[in-house]
């Protein structure tokens with residue numbers, strides 16, 4: 388296939404084609420949430436269920452262009468909803484399961500979403516309170532779609548989801564007179580918006596990334612080709628399927644678009660994942676570096692049969708050469724390093740790359756049409772092999788964030804290059820090695836924490852005068868977060884001026900609805916924050932000072 392063929396295809400058209408050609412092949416296998424049995428559906432059932440879902444959403448008044456914040460765990464409901472929304476040209480705004488009120492509010496503010504699909508699972512008994520709070524602050528929200536609630540007003544999707552909870556598929560539930568086949572008013576055009584993904588952040592608060600039907604289809608289908616996916620592939624989604632890596636690189640959508648089978652794990656727990664790999668004969672899966680370490684530890688003694696596994700993708704954060712070298716001998720499969728970003732550009736090591744490149748680089752760009760520049764501080768091109776900021780442009784890389792003209796002027800050059808904020812070095816073979824970053828983000832084992840977002844919350848504490856968040860090296864996660872705080876009277880000056888403790892700050896941030904993974908791991912009380920000539924906090928110096936303070940192994 389060439390690039391033009393990818394561009395003219397759509398994910399949904401590919402999926403419908405498979406439903407027609409091999410209706411009874413397995414499309415999705417959900418391992419089951421605790422207390423719920425696993426579920427399997429065929430391509431035909433997936434197609435019919437997505438039609439029915441689109442039909443019901445249409446009758447609720449949702450239509451093309453409407454934004455819906457989707458925050459569901461790895462489950463059939465989640466994948467069906469994504470397929471249904473793509474089909475009806477509505478736009479999923481993807482939240483991660485770990486997000487809380489603060490992040491969900493931000494997604495609503497940025498997207499003006501009219502719907503919120505949420506399961507009770509991540510919130511426990513608080514889910515009702517959360518949806519009430521979201522409703523109260525976002526009048527655009529008209530539909531709360533929940534998989535497992537009995538709250539009045541929140542039941543819109545309940546009956547649909549219940550039909551998947553054991554009742555036979557397809558055909559369950561009320562049907563529209565004249566048949567259940569949903570007919571979109573027009574198929575999606577390649578330039579139509581398909582998904583809004585949350586950026587890991589380059590500067591300031593995170594932005595939304597507008598991915599179109601055309602660019603995401605290219606992303607998904609070209610990745611599937613590089614990974615050799617086809618009808619015999621069985622892809623295990625162990626990371627959250629809401630992450631771009633797991634959703635479309637090639638992930639869940641790449642597997643469905645090429646006729647393979649997706650197995651959905653509730654989480655990346657190695658014991659559970661190994662049972663699924665053995666039972667479902669999984670061929671391909673994706674992990675972050677810290678999870679790979681856990682899998683390697685488990686494989687050393689678990690005795691599960693992992694012989695079906697052909698490709699293990701590892702990405703999201705830098706993988707050490709030592710861990711990379713253990714994948715082949717200890718898991719019995721081929722490692723594929725992936726350096727990707729929700730803004731677009733994807734780099735993969737290839738099956739036929741020499742071992743040395745697979746172990747020591749983060750891959751080369753997916754497409755021959757991807758453009759790469761490595762530049763110095765003045766954005767002058769550097770010679771091959773020098774370390775500099777990576778700028779990129781390409782067929783599936785966005786040219787701007789969603790509704791953010793001011794931020795776009797900083798994140799993109801005038802001629803459309805995306806400033807990734809990553810420091811890389813290119814090899815003669817065209818592979819990239821990630822050497823660091825200049826963006827103000829902590830990469831905590833693949834989870835991106837925009838420093839400014841956490842600093843804004845910390846600065847609201849009554850006993851914090853100034854706060855800065857930096858990453859500190861960590862043997863498991865690569866980096867952890869450290870809050871550096873100058874104590875003093877904060878915004879609502881308080882008489883009690885004891886320096887805050889980590890437990891107090893953690894409680895405060897959780898109360899403000901910040902996701903748990905963004906709550907700092909460590910606190911350092913400092914007299915002042917080092918500043919650059921321009922008066923900004925000098926993060927490089929602060930990080931080095933803090934790292935020097937921390938005793939080895941602490």
Ligand code: J2J
Nearest residue numbers: 587631632636702703704705725726727728729749821
């Ligand atoms: C070092 N840093 C990496 C790697 C991403 C596939 C894989 C990952 C993501 C992702 C993704 C890295 N080594 N192998 O969307 O489709 C850091 C870089 C990058 C940022 C993007 C995919 N792989 N990174 O992680 O949008 O700093 O996407 O710019 O979450 O993660 O983060 P995100």
